[in-house]
Amino acid sequence: MLDENTIPLITVENMKKYYPVKGGVIPHTTGYVKAVDGVSFSIMKGQTLGLVGESGCGKSTIGRQLVGLEKPTEGKIYYNGCDLSAISRNKEQMRQIRTKLQMVFQDPYSSLNPRKHIYEILAQPMLYHHISSKETVERDILRLLDMVGLPRTVLGRYPHEFSGGQRQRIGIAKALSLNPEFIVCDEPVSALDVSIQAQILNLLKDLQKELGLTLLFVGHGLGAVHYVSDRIAVMYLGKIVEIGEAKEIFRHPVHPYTRALLDAVPVPDTAQKNQERKLLKGEIGSSMEPPEGCRFHNRCPYAVEQCALEVPGLQRVEEKSTRQAACPVVLADKKEAAHG
Ligand SMILES: Nc1ncnc2c1ncn2[C@@H]1O[C@H](COP(=O)(O)OP(=O)(O)OP(=O)(O)O)[C@@H](O)[C@H]1O
Numbered sequence: 001m002l003d004e005n006t007i008p009l010i011t012v013e014n015m016k017k018y019y020p021v022k023g024g025v026i027p028h029t030t031g032y033v034k035a036v037d038g039v040s041f042s043i044m045k046g047q048t049l050g051l052v053g054e055s056g057c058g059k060s061t062i063g064r065q066l067v068g069l070e071k072p073t074e075g076k077i078y079y080n081g082c083d084l085s086a087i088s089r090n091k092e093q094m095r096q097i098r099t100k101l102q103m104v105f106q107d108p109y110s111s112l113n114p115r116k117h118i119y120e121i122l123a124q125p126m127l128y129h130h131i132s133s134k135e136t137v138e139r140d141i142l143r144l145l146d147m148v149g150l151p152r153t154v155l156g157r158y159p160h161e162f163s164g165g166q167r168q169r170i171g172i173a174k175a176l177s178l179n180p181e182f183i184v185c186d187e188p189v190s191a192l193d194v195s196i197q198a199q200i201l202n203l204l205k206d207l208q209k210e211l212g213l214t215l216l217f218v219g220h221g222l223g224a225v226h227y228v229s230d231r232i233a234v235m236y237l238g239k240i241v242e243i244g245e246a247k248e249i250f251r252h253p254v255h256p257y258t259r260a261l262l263d264a265v266p267v268p269d270t271a272q273k274n275q276e277r278k279l280l281k282g283e284i285g286s287s288m289e290p291p292e293g294c295r296f297h298n299r300c301p302y303a304v305e306q307c308a309l310e311v312p313g314l315q316r317v318e319e320k321s322t323r324q325a326a327c328p329v330v331l332a333d334k335k336e337a338a339h340g
């Protein structure tokens with residue numbers, strides 16, 4: 001019998017998103033920002049995939065394609081086995097599916113109309129998509145407020161009358177209001193106070209369990225992402241460089257970039273003393289003209305000549321594990337160590 005955890009809700013195949021760059025006196029396309037450049041992964045039903053990487057590597061772009069805010073330049077997105085590009089012409093079917101795919105933003109202000117109070121913000125989409133009727137909408141909204149831990153008295157208040165953490169709770173309530181199956185959480189705690197961050201992360205974890213949600217959780221650092229994720233994908237300049245079980249990646253990162261990301265997490269002096277920390281040098285390159293070969297080679301402490309010539313593909317790290325990494329140099333060393 002198939003285990004629930006082995007059925008993917010979302011499958012992405014070779015997704016590319018290129019944004020044209022205009023220049024010249026008479027504006028014309030002078031190049032492309034390759035924000036996402038050939039990315040494939042699956043997210044199992046009821047699980048969370050964490051997506052990490054430096055600013056500009058393409059995380060939000062992937063999120064936007066997944067919830068249908070933009071269309072990929074190339075590649076396929078399957079939701080419950082259904083090819084989203086194939087049904088995008090059927091407006092009614094697409095509208096129904098769009099309600100199942102929601103997004104929570106880093107800055108909830110951007111998704112909350114400042115001129116409307118909370119009741120209107122939540123009621124409008126619920127009525128429009130026939131989730132609630134005029135008779136039941138208030139009851140349903142109160143239930144949502146209970147779920148996200150906001151007092152029922154906030155209904156008549158406007159977005160600016162809340163703290164950052166409370167506003168993010170409203171952002172989560174808004175995403176939940178359409179009974180989604182899948183939510184992209186795009187750095188939902190990055191703008192919040194550290195103590196509030198933990199509350200929101202716990203809320204997301206609890207809601208996921210309670211409602212059986214599937215999540216893509218986007219973040220910069222491995223710390224928060226590791227806490228909420230079943231699996232993690234590490235991105236560098238539009239490509240996934242390592243993907244696998246969150247615990248494995250956090251404990252034994254394989255790709256040099258993942259190691260550098262972990263080394264960048266501040267640790268107390270005592271724990272740091274005997275540890276060699278390899279912090280990243282330089283900036284993440286340009287998505288318009290990414291380095292030839294492995295995109296990370298010019299910042300990589302382990303790079304050899306071959307890294308500037310060949311684009312590495314994802315390879316299994318160990319036979320028994322589902323983890324994959326795109327670094328033939330480290331993987332060859334690992335194999336040698338295992339046989340030697
Ligand atoms: N609409 C757009 N038009 C042109 N370029 C874009 C557009 N959206 C994103 N980009 C570019 O695509 C690349 C990836 O952007 P994206 O926002 O996905 O990065 P990110 O990983 O989410 O970064 P951050 O962590 O800062 O949020 C960047 O170089 C960005 O400038």
Ligand SMILES: [Mg+2]
Nearest residue numbers: 059060061186
């Ligand atoms: Mg982003």
